[in-house]
Amino acid sequence: MKKKYKRIYVAVFLAMCTVPMLFYPFSKSGAALEKREPVKTPSLTADGMVNTDFSEECEAFLADRLPFRPAVLTAANAVKSGVFKSDAANVVTGRDGWIFCEASVADYMNTNALSDERLRSIAVSLSLLDENVTSKGGKFLFVPMPNKASVYSEFMPSRYRKANTNNLARLQGMLAANKVSYIDMLSLMNEKKSFGLYHKRDTHWNYYGALLGYYGITDAMGKKHKMYDDTDYVPKKIWRGDIDKMLYPFIGTRDYQYDLNISFEPFEFVIPSGVTDIAGQLETFMSDKEENDKRIATRKTSNL
Template sequence: MVEKRKLSKLPKLPVNIKEIEQFPAMFNRYYADHFGLRELLTHYYKMLKYSIGDSSSEHVTIGKNGWLFLGSIKNYYKGYSDPIGDVRNINLYSQQELEEFSLHINRLSDWLAKKGIQYIFIIAPNKHTIYFDQLPGDILKVNENSATDQLINYLREHSTVTQVDLRPALINAKQDHQLYYKTDTHWNGYGANIAQYEIMLEIEKLFPGKIQPELQNIEDLVFSGGDLANFIGIDINRIYAKPIF
């Protein structure tokens, strides 16, 4: 299936004046959805658009080297919390939002502490943040600091909650391995491996000797498709990483 929608059904033969008036438009919609080789032609049309960097979905931006990113640079776009606006540092927190976020985090931490539970606040970056260099060249940052930078800096001054910012480790590790799928929004086995290791390091500090942080051995397997590839109706095999146990 190349489109995420229900195709039009063959309309019943009209039996009254109103249905006769509606029948041509209904049949045209049916024919447009079911003419011969439609799925094959639609698939190759979308593959052609992908090959020239033209996305067939407003929710997907085609970057460099075949990378796909959720979101759009269009001014009116607000879908999926506008991830490209986020990575361009356009969508920033207000002072009130920072205060409310900090208050919520502190209350949650205090509530867990009363139950003997240590709370750790983890920043898990999206693909846009780690692979900003693979976005189209005309997508530029508007401000120096991001909303995440704002939040981390504010929490450092107004909270005692332990923080783990995964961004530096992932940015450093991407020099050796691909950490996110090209055609999907999520990180792959390598990315998850780095993330779990950084989190375990912080937990080990809180509970010395209780765990042994370690990076897992990873093998590459073929990955087909991806949520972003499905958005634009293409099917591409990619390599993905899987832990070896």
């Protein structure tokens, strides 16, 4: 009986090792879902010489195209992020279901601080652009966008300590000194943050955040614009965030999106073809080309 169980165990183990190999010819890179560049096909030669890194490159190439890779990564990240609340797949697991892009941590902790000279150079360059645009009868406005961690820092993990200042705060003081026209989007976002301006599981604003940004930018430009105060802001759990896709490439968690119920469609996305409804077009546009759409084109359908 023991031999029988051993044979079954060995057979199952061999099957688990063999079955994925059968799917290798049909497996594609999951780089698009994981928001990264695919691993290039390894070559035996490099710069006319034998490629000494061929074995490592070959291993990386095969791992990149591992059958069922999205499902395996999703399961592994679910344990890391969901159970142990630790970072996984370049994603920071925050509080109350919030997740953040790991790339924003350096700015959050100000470990990527630029020198005063570098920031001053940026401010001077922007002032020259401002002068050039203004001299030609135009209106210049610099719009630095805060990342989600800057606005909703209370949901960042306590192991990351927020710095008292960062590059943006220091730059804004220099912009004012150089008389650059700019808008303080961070203050604007903080004033309305209780409405929920960013997705919990995406790096971007939700539609309400985008509407607030539209108000702020057009006001700063001195432009008249339509107000949508009478529009119903209905949150619906229909959004799949870009960070959520990085964390759970196989299957993930839906996030809330505001249905603004605004019947205003001056443009439509015409690439990729076959997607006719506005919601579907925008969802594909926000997918970062993971659906093999090579380009995004628009066509004007009504007058502003």
